[in-house]
Amino acid sequence: MGRYRNVSFLAAAIFLQILGLAVQVKSPGENHPARLIRVWAVSTITPFEKGLVRVQNGASDLWHNYFYLRGVRQENRELRDQIEQLQIEQVRMKQDADQAHRLQSLLGFKEQFIARTLAAQVIGSSGSEQSRTVTIDRGSRDGIQPDMAVISATGVVGKVISVLNKSTAQVLLINDQQSGVGTILEQSRLQGVLKGKSSGELVIDKIMPDEEVKPGDRVLTSGGDQIFPKGLIVGTVDKIEKGPEFLQITVKPAAALNRLEEVLIIVKKEERDPTLTSTHVRASDILAERLPSVPDKPPVPTSAGGATTQTHAPQTPHVAHVQPVTASSGIPGQMKSVAVPVPGIAQPASTPVPNATGTAVGTKPANPSSAQASKPAVKQSGTATSKPLQASPAAQPQPSTQPTPSNSGDTPQ
Amino acid sequence: MALTYTSREQIEVYRFSLPVTLIVPLLAVFLQVFLPLRFPFFAIFDLPLLVVIFFAMARRSQVAGLVTGAAIGLLQDSLAGATHPLGLYGIAKTVVGYGASSLGVKLDVESVGTRFLVVIGFDVIHELIYFLIARGMVRLNLHWNWGHELESAFANAILAVFLFALMDRLKDRA
Numbered sequence: 001m002g003r004y005r006n007v008s009f010l011a012a013a014i015f016l017q018i019l020g021l022a023v024q025v026k027s028p029g030e031n032h033p034a035r036l037i038r039v040w041a042v043s044t045i046t047p048f049e050k051g052l053v054r055v056q057n058g059a060s061d062l063w064h065n066y067f068y069l070r071g072v073r074q075e076n077r078e079l080r081d082q083i084e085q086l087q088i089e090q091v092r093m094k095q096d097a098d099q100a101h102r103l104q105s106l107l108g109f110k111e112q113f114i115a116r117t118l119a120a121q122v123i124g125s126s127g128s129e130q131s132r133t134v135t136i137d138r139g140s141r142d143g144i145q146p147d148m149a150v151i152s153a154t155g156v157v158g159k160v161i162s163v164l165n166k167s168t169a170q171v172l173l174i175n176d177q178q179s180g181v182g183t184i185l186e187q188s189r190l191q192g193v194l195k196g197k198s199s200g201e202l203v204i205d206k207i208m209p210d211e212e213v214k215p216g217d218r219v220l221t222s223g224g225d226q227i228f229p230k231g232l233i234v235g236t237v238d239k240i241e242k243g244p245e246f247l248q249i250t251v252k253p254a255a256a257l258n259r260l261e262e263v264l265i266i267v268k269k270e271e272r273d274p275t276l277t278s279t280h281v282r283a284s285d286i287l288a289e290r291l292p293s294v295p296d297k298p299p300v301p302t303s304a305g306g307a308t309t310q311t312h313a314p315q316t317p318h319v320a321h322v323q324p325v326t327a328s329s330g331i332p333g334q335m336k337s338v339a340v341p342v343p344g345i346a347q348p349a350s351t352p353v354p355n356a357t358g359t360a361v362g363t364k365p366a367n368p369s370s371a372q373a374s375k376p377a378v379k380q381s382g383t384a385t386s387k388p389l390q391a392s393p394a395a396q397p398q399p400s401t402q403p404t405p406s407n408s409g410d411t412p413q
Numbered sequence: 414m415a416l417t418y419t420s421r422e423q424i425e426v427y428r429f430s431l432p433v434t435l436i437v438p439l440l441a442v443f444l445q446v447f448l449p450l451r452f453p454f455f456a457i458f459d460l461p462l463l464v465v466i467f468f469a470m471a472r473r474s475q476v477a478g479l480v481t482g483a484a485i486g487l488l489q490d491s492l493a494g495a496t497h498p499l500g501l502y503g504i505a506k507t508v509v510g511y512g513a514s515s516l517g518v519k520l521d522v523e524s525v526g527t528r529f530l531v532v533i534g535f536d537v538i539h540e541l542i543y544f545l546i547a548r549g550m551v552r553l554n555l556h557w558n559w560g561h562e563l564e565s566a567f568a569n570a571i572l573a574v575f576l577f578a579l580m581d582r583l584k585d586r587a
Contacts, residue, residue, distance in 0.1 A: 006475040010511045013483050014504055018550070021500035025551055034491075034499045041491035045443055052447065126493040127445035128502075129456050130547065130555065133494030135446070162495035170494055177554055178496045198555045258453040 035162075042135065042164045049123040050137055057121075114229055116268035117151075118142055122260045123168075132176035132200065133161065134260055141166040142267075147227055149266040155233045155254025156181065156221060157263050173257050174234070175200050182224035183234055183251075187217045194219065194234060194251060200258075202235060202251040209242050219251050229269055427471040427584040437583065438464050438485045446492050457565050459536070461485045463573050465506050466535055467580050469513035470522040478517075482510025498551055505542040509535050525574055532573040536566035 024034055124135035138144050140163050150157045150171045158173040172179050175196035183194045183204060190211055192204040207213065217237040223230030238252040429437075441460040449456040465485050469478030486506030490499045513535060520527055540562050547553040 006511075009476050010479050010507070013479050013507050017483065017487075017500040017503045017507065018546075021498055021504075021546070021550055024498040024500070035495075037487070037499060038491045038495065041488055044439070045446065045492060048443055049447055122450060124446045124492070125449045125456075126497065127442070127449060127456070127489065128493045128497065130501075130543075130553070131493040131497040133496070134450070135492075172494065172496060176494075176496065198553075199558075258449070258456075260450070 038162070039164050042168055042170075046123060046135065046137075046168050049135070050121075053121055053123050053137075113270045114266050114268075115270040116266075117264040118144075118267050120150075120169075120263050120265055122263060129200070130198065132173040132179075132196065132257070134158075134171050134173065136169050136171055136263065136265075137167055138265060139163050139165050139167040139169050144169045144265060144267070149228045149232075150263050151228075151232060151266065152255040152260065152263050154256070155235060156228060157255050157257065157260065159227050160265065171263070175202050175253065175257055180225065181228060181234060182222040183219050184222040185213060185217050185237070186220055188213060191222050191224065192249070202253055204249040204251060205243070205246050207247045207249060209245075209247050211247065213237060213240050213247060213249055215239060229266070425586065426473050427586060429468070429471075429583060430585065433583045434468075437580070438468075438481070438488070442485065442488050442492065445489065457568050458572055459539070459565075459569055460576075461489050461502075462506065462509065462536065462539055463532065463569060463576055464580075465510050466513045466532060466573070467577055469510045470517035470531070471584055473514055473517040475511050475514045478510035478512075478514030479507045480510070482506035482508070501543055501547055501551065504546055505539045508542055509539050512538065528577050529570045529574055532570040533566045536569050537562060540565070 020034070118138060120136040120138040122134045123137050126133045136150075144160055144163050146160050146162060148160045150159060156174055158171045158176070158179065160169050161172040163169045173196070174181050174194065177196050177198055179196050181194040182191070184191045188211065190207055190213065192207050194202055194204050197203055204219070215237050219234040219237060221228040221230055221232040221234060233254045235251040235253040238250045241248040241250070438461065441464040445458075445460045465478075465482045468481045472478065472481075483503050483506065486503035487499060489502045489506075490497060493502070513531070516522065516531060520531075522528060522531060544555055544557055547555050
């Protein structure tokens with residue numbers, strides 16, 4: 001028996017561990033003794049990690065904030081320039097965002113907003129190439145819960161998988177094999193699930209081979225996984241390989257997943273209707289700005305009888321002119337119809353929306369004088385004309401000057 | 414580089430003080446989870462594995478070797494994330510601890526060449542056991558990559574030569 005003593009010990013040790021492994025595989029989850037062992041282990045190691053991170057950060061701050069200040073003036077100047085550029089860009093983007101919000105509200109969409117985030121310091125990793133997780137210095141005391149999204153300044157990082165104690169939680173990175181993120185390609189709007197491979201690469205699969213995907217396309221969260229809010233940057237398409245059934249799209253992560261130092265945890269998301277920034281905007285107003293309209297026509301002399309455009313819209317308001325759209329929201333070169341009041345004909349108030357044939361559908365503003373005031377370039381005549389006009393911001397129909405719909409005839413087209 | 418066979422009488426058995434027995438494995442596991450954050454290339458090393466091999470070969474006791482391996486492996490498992498089942502590293506390091514102590518009885522494991530080759534061998538065995546259990550039992554979708562495994566084994570062997578020389582100072586003759 002003494003001869004096999006050591007082998008017996010080995011067999012017993014392996015058997016016990018296999019048994020434990022089988023239990024974990026059979027009932028995966030957070031509520032078995034394995035969790036207790038993890039909590040003990042993490043509680044033993046993390047104080048040292050936190051201490052070391054604090055010392056490291058202190059030393060780094062001391063060096064960068066008090067000693068190594070070379071080039072700070074130059075950097076400050078560059079940053080100021082950058083701020084100015086970003087402010088200009090922000091104004092433009094805000095206009096686009098407002099417009100998108102208006103459309104979303106009209107279509108009844110609900111949006112998810114990041115209501116509150118919490119900064120956390122990354123204090124440890126899994127230490128294994130097979131498991132890609134990191135430990136952060138936030139826990140139950142800070143309101144952290146499993147399945148909260150974790151992001152960084154540059155992109156999506158992962159999600160909280162386990163809250164180990166009051167001040168420690170573990171985050172599953174998006175390049176782990178067991179991770180899955182609902183994503184959408186920005187250009188092609190194709191949706192797929194982003195997964196990690198054992199090598200640490202990120203791939204999107206289950207995309208049909210006949211779809212067109214280009215390297216460099218941005219990959220955003222789709223919001224379909226109910227963890228990450230829609231529209232966060234995940235990465236860019238790195239390479240595309242054709243598999244037997246589907247495309248294999250390799251994605252380069254936007255966040256530096258192997259060099260994480262600080263992350264943001266999304267602790268509160270809100271789902272609410274998009275807010276409207278303007279007082280009241282109708283779908284027809286927005287669509288009128290977006291949709292193509294009657295092509296440009298040469299001016300018709302009024303002496304010819306004025307019946308040229310009557311054939312287009314015998315029962316509709318008269319088209320005064322066709323105006324090129326040059327506003328940022330419009331597509332250059334496309335035309336937009338503007339209706340003008342016709343004296344003596346009572347018409348309901350609405351903005352005309354061009355129909356498929358190019359005729360103006362809808363009616364004129366209720367108050368002709370106000371409409372005229374907002375469109376000084378409109379030529380008033382008893383007959384309809386189609387005449388190109390110099391693009392003028394004042395001539396663009398402004399939502400705020402549009403009359404409020406007053407009857408069912410104002411239903412958006 | 415020569416592997417020297419030694420008789421039982423020639424074998425020197427070492428022991429370690431309690432602080433060393435506790436602190437060195439903890440430090441190895443701590444560095445393994447902390448350093449890859451600052452130096453991503455460090456993930457290729459397996460410091461806890463090197464500590465298991467060192468302790469097992471120095472003590473030359475199979476039971477002590479497998480217990481050391483199991484304890485360090487389970488500690489490493491418990492820090493590897495909630496999706497990583499406990500026991501994967503535990504089983505692999507238990508076998509390595511047992512094997513290294515068995516080898517320590519038969520070979521002169523004090524020479525640099527022996528240490529280099531022993532670490533390469535045990536690193537590959539460790540990864541193979543891990544891979545088989547992870548694929549067979551836990552159904553993890555791992556892919557065996559010989560190139561990467563050999564690269565990792567060589568990197569660990571080079572580190573082991575220096576690390577073992579450093580750790581030799583912690584040994585007490587039994």
